Amino acid sequence: MTTNKVLSQLGLAQRAGKLVTGDEIVLKAIRGQQTQLVFVASDASENTKKKFRxxxxxxxxxxxxxxxxxxxxxxxxxxxxxxxxVTDNGFAQLMKNGLMTMSEVEYIE
Known part of the structure; x- marks a missing residue:
């Protein structure tokens, strides 16, 4: 599975209303156990990466x-x-499968 495939799946999840974006909104969703998978941009600050890790x-x-x-x-x-x-388990599973084969993405389960 290529990078484009995972990004396409993110777009589908967005159109289906199964994503949340933004620092505080995603943190709230994590705390409420509503997220199945979180993406952090590779060019985010080290502080942001650590906070979400x-x-x-x-x-x-x-x-x-x-x-x-x-x-x-x-x-x-x-x-x-x-x-x-990602708030939907089905979309999260699809994306997780694709991420496991990508060397350029740090995937932490």
Missing amino acids: DKCKTYGVPLAIGFTRDELGASLGKLDRVIVG
């Missing part, structure tokens, strides 16, 4: 770091996005 680990949410903010935003049809949370 720690929060996802605490709540047992898989985390992927590896797409740029421009790639994430473009896949959603929006301007750059740094944090994206």
Whole structure:
């Protein structure tokens, strides 16, 4: 599965209303155990990466770091996005399967 496939799946999830974006909204969704997978842009600040690594680990949410903010935003049809949370288990499973084969993405289960 290619990078484009995972990004396309993010776009489908966006159109289906199965994503949350933005720092505070995604944090709230993680705390409420509503997220199945979280994406953090590879060009996010180290502080942001650490915050989401720690929060996802605490709540047992898989985390992927590896797409740029421009790639994430473009896949959603929006301007750059740094944090994206997938709220649907079906979409999350599809994306997790694709992420496991991508060497350029840091995937933490």
